Amino acid sequence: MPINRITVETSSESSHPDAIKAAFAEFFSTLIFLFAGEGSGMAFNKLTNNGSSTPAGLVAASLAHAFALFVAVSVGANISGGHVNPAVTFGAFIGGSITLLRGILYWIAQLLGSVVACFLLKFATGGLETPAFSLSSDVSAWNALVFEIVMTFGLVYTVYATAMDPKKGNLGIIAPLAIGFIVGANILAGGVFDGASMNPAVSFGPAVVSWTWTNHWVYWLGPLIGAAIAAIVYDNIFIGDGTHEPLSTTDF
Template sequence: MPISRIAIGSPLEARHPEALKAALAEFISTLIFVFAGQGSGMAYNKLTANGAATPSGLVAAALAHAFALFVAVSVGANISGGHVNPAVTFGAFLGGHITLLRGLLYWIAQLLGSVVACFLLKFATGGLKTGAFALSENVSAWNALVFEIVMTFGLVYTVYATAVDPKKGNLGVIAPIAIGFIVGANILAGGAFDGASMNPAVSFGPAVVSWTWDNHWVYWLGPLIGAAIAALTYDILFIGNITHEQLPVADY
């Protein structure tokens, strides 16, 4: 059972050079991802003079996030595993693939990376607003919660299948692009309803910079629930009681 493999970790781990390097890698990867993703939305608003959203704008946002996440995961994979998402880190923790203390380091780095990216965007664009995630008309917080749970389930399930499973073999080579693709596809599915976050860090940075917290809890609770369901489902059903060592960071 994955729960039995959960580890707290040693306090010394939080100060270990390798753990700090991994956290720095998460900070940089998240900064790259949020800067490109959030920046694409700001560029669209500038080009349309904050006009109404269009199908082409949704496609552009999906492509920008898919490409940026592919790169962000790839550049961090050999150092931190390229989580770039507190929900992914939480799913890895529940499966026993990362300790609690290292996971908390990752969370701090990911949230800081998102905040710094949004501040840089605000400065570089001359003060343009970084748009916080918000619900569309006639979409309730509970509707959005279901969207976030299902979309994040698909994301973390993909992470487990392509990057975590010890039997993945050569499939691990395509993990970054598969992860980018599922995020892009989910944005096409849910972007018009709640913005399709799937990532608490992606929601946190714009909320801090714009100081907009309406329904912000949805963008934490939904992804964490979806990640937990995906991690436990894949680990119990497809990894099961196979004896395997905790995956080294280089492999995830």
């Protein structure tokens, strides 16, 4: 079980400069992702007089997030692993690919990157609203929770298969593209129901800037559950104990 490989910290990691560099990489990658993703939604709202719920708005959001995540993962991959998502970091922790200490640093960096991106957007647009994630009128919090669990499962499963599996080989080259594609596809599937977050940082920044916390717990609990299930399933079925390499202070 992955739980057996969970590690608090490796020797001297607390003072290891690579851990701080990796956290900065997560901060900037998340800022890039949020600025483009959230900014595209704000731009579409302005162009269509708040008509982002149209089919064209959904497609635009899907493409913007897919492209931005592809870039954000790519630029951070060689430094931090390009998580850009507390749920991905949690899944990596459950699978023993990242220590608790480094995971906490990543979470702090990701959440700060999200908040800074949203404040920059609000300032740069002259005070336009950075809308928080919300549920459709015919969707309950428990319906949305299931959406977030399933969509994040697909995302983290893709991350494991293309970026974290020791047997990935040359497949790792296309990992950022595959990760961007699954997020874009999930937005098309769940965007009209609950916004399709799959990422607590994506929902956290807009919630802080707009100070809107209605059903915000859904966008934390769902992704974390989905990430944990994906980590346990992929690690136990497809990786196994025999193929794991020793955890290094420079990994993820």
